[in-house]
Every structure is written in C-alpha cells, then in structure tokens.
Amino acid sequence: MNILLAIVILGLLILVHEFGHFILAKANGVVVLEFAIGFGPKLLHFKKNDTEYCLKLIPFGGYCLMLGNELIEAAKEDEDDEEEKDSKYKNLLKQYDESRTYNNKPVWARIAIELAGPFFNFILAFVGAIVVIGSVGVDPCRIDVVQENSPASAAGLQVGDEIVSINKDKMSFAREYFFYNSYHEGETMDIVYKRNGEEFKTTVTPEYVTNSSYMLGVVVTNNTLIDSIVENSAAAEAGLKKGDIVVSLDGKKITNELTLTDILKETKAKTIDVVISRDGDTQTLQVTPKLVENSGYVTGMSCYGNRIKVGPAATIGNAFKEVGYWIEVVVKSVGMMFTGKVGVNDLSGPVGIVDAVSTVVEESRQDGAWYVFLNVTNFIVMLSANLGVMNLLPIPGLDGGKLLFLIIEVLRGKPIKKEHEGVVHLVGMVLLMILAFYVFVKDIVNLF
Numbered sequence: 539m540n541i542l543l544a545i546v547i548l549g550l551l552i553l554v555h556e557f558g559h560f561i562l563a564k565a566n567g568v569v570v571l572e573f574a575i576g577f578g579p580k581l582l583h584f585k586k587n588d589t590e591y592c593l594k595l596i597p598f599g600g601y602c603l604m605l606g607n608e609l610i611e612a613a614k615e616d617e618d619d620e621e622e623k624d625s626k627y628k629n630l631l632k633q634y635d636e637s638r639t640y641n642n643k644p645v646w647a648r649i650a651i652e653l654a655g656p657f658f659n660f661i662l663a664f665v666g667a668i669v670v671i672g673s674v675g676v677d678p679c680r681i682d683v684v685q686e687n688s689p690a691s692a693a694g695l696q697v698g699d700e701i702v703s704i705n706k707d708k709m710s711f712a713r714e715y716f717f718y719n720s721y722h723e724g725e726t727m728d729i730v731y732k733r734n735g736e737e738f739k740t741t742v743t744p745e746y747v748t749n750s751s752y753m754l755g756v757v758v759t760n761n762t763l764i765d766s767i768v769e770n771s772a773a774a775e776a777g778l779k780k781g782d783i784v785v786s787l788d789g790k791k792i793t794n795e796l797t798l799t800d801i802l803k804e805t806k807a808k809t810i811d812v813v814i815s816r817d818g819d820t821q822t823l824q825v826t827p828k829l830v831e832n833s834g835y836v837t838g839m840s841c842y843g844n845r846i847k848v849g850p851a852a853t854i855g856n857a858f859k860e861v862g863y864w865i866e867v868v869v870k871s872v873g874m875m876f877t878g879k880v881g882v883n884d885l886s887g888p889v890g891i892v893d894a895v896s897t898v899v900e901e902s903r904q905d906g907a908w909y910v911f912l913n914v915t916n917f918i919v920m921l922s923a924n925l926g927v928m929n930l931l932p933i934p935g936l937d938g939g940k941l942l943f944l945i946i947e948v949l950r951g952k953p954i955k956k957e958h959e960g961v962v963h964l965v966g967m968v969l970l971m972i973l974a975f976y977v978f979v980k981d982i983v984n985l986f
Contacts, residue, residue, distance in 0.1 A: 540899055544892040545597045547918055549575055551659065551925055552600040558658030559602040559651055566647040569605035569638045576600060588634075598888045604640040604651075641956075649944050652937045659926035660861055666919040667857035670912055676856045677843035679709040681731075683800055688838020693740040695731065695839055702730040702737065710859045712843030717867060721874075724835040744835040752802045752827035754812075758784060758795050763901035776812070776825040783815040783904055796840045802827050815904050864923035872931070887977040891921070934966025 552575055563570050569588050576594030583592040636642050640651070679701040684690050701709045704718055704727045726743045755771020756764050762784040767773050784792055787801045788810040809826045848856065886894070898917050902910040932942040939962075947953045 540896040541892055543899065543914070544888070544895040547895065547914070547921070548888060548891065549597055550918070551662070551922055554658050554662045554922070555655040555925060555929070556600045556602045558654035558656070562651045562654035563602065563604050563640070566643055566651060567638055568640050568643060568651070569634050570602060571605055572601070572603040574601050574603070605634060605638060606640045641953075645944055645947050645953075649941060652941050652944065655937055656926035656929045659922045659929070660865075663861045663864065663919045663922040663926070664857050666915045666922065667860040668853060670916045670919065671848065671856050671860065672850075672853045673912055675845040675847040676710075676852075677712045677845050679712045679715050679841055680844075681839050682842040682844070683796075683840040685838040688836065689742050689745050690837050690839035693729070693742045694738075695729070695740065695742070696733070698733070700732045701841070702732055704729055710856070711863060712841040714863060715841050717870075721870060727837075742837055742839075744837050746833070746835050748831070748833035750829050750831045751799075752806050753830045754778070754798070754802070754825060754827055755830075756784075758798060759897065759901055762792055762794065762798075763897060765897070772825050772828045776823050778812070778814065778823060778825070779816065781816070781900060783901060785813040785815055785820065785904075787812055793842060793844065796842055800840065818903075860919065861923055864920050865927055868924050868927040872927075887974060889978055889982055933970070934962045935964075935970050936966070939963060939966055
C-alpha cells in the first residue's frame with residue numbers, strides 16, 4: 539500500500555507540473571501532441587482534439603510533447619521523398635501551420651510555458667501548506683528550554699521568547715532555527731526576539747564544549763519513530779528496534795528528539811520505562827541510558843516546534859512562508875553540494891521516496907487516518923517545492939536549461955542554432971539518466 543501511495547504522490551507531482559506546461563502552451567496557441575504521465579508502453583490513452591492523453595507503465599516521469607519547428611523542418615526536407623509521404627511529419631503539416639509550433643511563438647511566450655511547470659508545483663505546495671496549517675497550525679520559533687549557565691541564558695533569553703530573526707535572517711518557524719544552525723555552526727548570532735509583544739535584541743555566541751551525556755543510542759523523527767539504532771547502545775541492548783514509535787520516556791510524553799534528550803538529562807543513568815508502539819501493539823521496555831562523550835557548539839536553548847492554531851488570514855500568510863522555507867532549503871542544499879557539505883549519496887530518487895512515504899505513514903498511524911493524511915500532505919508540500927526548484931536549475935534537459943537558452947536568445951536577439959541546443963540537451967539528459975540510475979541503485983542498497 540505504501541508503494542502504491544508513493545506512486546500516487548509522484549503521479550500527482552508530475553501531473554501538476556506537466557499540466558502547467560500544457561495549459562500555458564494551449565493558452566499561447568501551441569499544439570500539444572501528447573500529454574503523458576510515465577514512460578514506456580501505454581496503459582490507458584485517448585485522444586481529444588489535438589492531444590493524445592496517456593498513462594504509461596513506468597510512473598517515474600512524464601512529458602508534454604508540443605509541436606515544434608524541428609518537425610516542420612524535417613517534413614520540408616522530405617517533401618520530395620516519395621517514401622516519406624505518409625510520415626508523421628507530413629501528416630502534421632497537413633493538420634497544422636507553422637504558426638502553431640512552439641518555436642514560432644514569441645520568446646516571452648516560450649519562457650512562460652517553461653516557467654509554468656515549476657510554478658504549478660509551487661501552487662500545489664501552497665495549497666498543501668494551507669491544508670496542513672489550517673488543520674494543525676504553525677510551529678513558531680519559540681524557545682522551550684534555556685539551560686542554566688549557557689550562552690543563551692547569559693544573553694538574557696528566556697523560555698517563551700519568540701525568535702524573530704538571527705543575523706537578519708527571518709525565523710518564521712522553529713525548523714528554520716535548526717536549519718540556520720546547520721549552515722552557521724559556531725557563528726555568533728545577533729538575535730531579535732519578542733517577549734510580551736515587545737521586540738528586543740541580544741547576541742549569543744555558541745560555545746564549543748566537550749562533555750558527556752546520557753543517551754539511548756537512537757535517532758528519532760519528529761513524530762518519534764525510531765529511524766536508526768546505534769550498535770551496542772542502550773536501546774539495542776533493551777530490544778528497541780528501527781520502526782518502533784516512542785510513546786513516552788520515564789512517564790513523560792515525547793514529541794521529538796529534543797524532548798527525548800532533555801528528559802535523559804534529568805534521568806541520567808537511572809533505568810527508565812520506555813513505552814513504544816510496535817506493529818500496532820503497545821509495549822514497555824526498561825532501558826538504562828549510557829554515558830557517551832560528545833563535543834560540538836551549543837547555545838543552551840531548544841525550540842521544540844510545538845504547533846499552535848492560527849486564523850484564516852494567518853494560515854494563508856504562513857502558507858506562503860512555508861513554500862518559501864522549502865524553496866530556501868532546496869536552494870541552500872544545492873549550494874551545499876558545491877561546498878562539499880552534501881554529496882551525491884545524500885540524494886534520493888523514487889525508491890528513496892517510497893521509503894520516506896513508508897516512514898511518514900508508519901510514524902503517523904498511531905494518531906489515526908486524518909494525521910496520516912496531514913503528514914503525507916506535508917510531505918507533498920516539501921516534494922512539490924523541491925521539484926519546482928530542481929527543475930529551474932540551469933541544467934540541460936531540465937526546464938531551467940531550456941530557460942537559459944531562451945534568456946540567451948533574449949540577450950542576443952536571436953536563438954541559438956537548434957542543432958547546437960539539441961546536442962547540449964541530449965548530453966544533459968544522458969548525464970541526468972546516469973545520475974538517476976546511480977541514485978536508484980543506491981536507494982535499493984540502502985533499503986537493506
């Protein structure tokens with residue numbers, strides 16, 4: 539079922555993306571010959587007006603095939619060839635004139651057609667964000683814990699303060715605080731925060747510390763599903779397994795890895811009861827945390843990201859911010875690839891998406907079908923924004939690559955020769971297919 543759900547999600551993302559190209563092509567008078575979801579043999583297809591609509595066997599992709607000048611030129615070259623009288627190109631020439639081809643439209647119309655696919659993905663992300671925020675609210679960047687004698691306490695920050703910005707980077711959500719720290723580890727932070735409706739400023743300089751802390755040896759997702767377990771850790775010895783959902787720790791409900799960590803600071807080496815949900819059954823295991831040495835930069839404050847309900851106007855405003863947040867995450871993550879902080883092995887393809895969907899479903903199941911739906915919708919928001927940004931990258935074969943050539947055409951006042959552009963896009967597509975195959979194999983290996 540999770541595989542089918544992942545296929546439906548991918549199909550929705552592709553459908554919305556290609557529909558953007560389709561609707562703008564139609565609006566500009568371009569003939570769309572085929573609108574396809576998937577590749578390979580046709581499963582379902584029908585033709586209406588100029589367009590054949592197809593659902594194909596391999597669900598990982600799609601396309602909107604428009605009538606282009608290359609078809610017209612090929613037909614003209616074959617005008618005197620008797621064997622080509624019934625060719626597809628000649629048949630197309632009988633039906634349509636050159637004014638309805640993609641390449642005969644003004645450059646700004648072609649730019650709009652290429653931009654439409656990613657833009658429609660952003661629209662889908664926005665609609666999904668409205669659904670999620672309207673249902674469960676937002677996660678403001680509110681401080682939930684300030685440790686004594688820490689840089690945060692020395693700066694005067696208190697529990698309940700809401701961070702507005704760090705070094706002029708706006709913080710709309712608690713997630714942005716974590717994301718910011720991942721890019722600026724150890725850097726001094728000029729913080730603007732709100733307390734009782736008033737804004738204040740302070741400076742926090744993270745402190746590099748080496749200390750020992752009590753740990754279970756697990757990595758949990760935001761919904762407390764155990765994503766991985768450290769070998770020979772306290773959790774492994776107690777019988778905890780990957781896929782278990784941690785319900786409570788020492789009688790206290792946890793919501794994410796931060797709450798788990800804060801509870802362990804209090805319990806220390808005491809044997810505690812860990813209540814988990816496994817395959818729908820609730821179990822209680824006894825675990826004795828182990829003292830583990832670690833080091834890194836600390837501020838001494840934590841933002842749990844607990845959600846609060848907001849009104850209709852704030853829901854719409856925060857939905858815009860949500861899409862903007864995911865766009866920023868993707869753009870900065872791409873930038874991290876060039877700095878070496880993120881590598882090819884951090885990429886995921888369709889198989890990785892199936893695995894991620896399974897995790898989302900399993901970690902939400904205990905809360906009921908409605909929360910499964912909301913978490914899947916939130917996942918779609920992230921994926922759709924991701925797809926929109928990635929397609930805008932100036933890579934040959936993608937929408938961004940085509941847009942790059944169109945921008946060059948605007949600057950030059952004339953297009954680049956079609957055969958040259960075609961070679962560049964072909965090479966780009968081959969390289970993308972090689973990368974896709976590598977990521978596919980990597981995702982398969984990671985499953986085991």
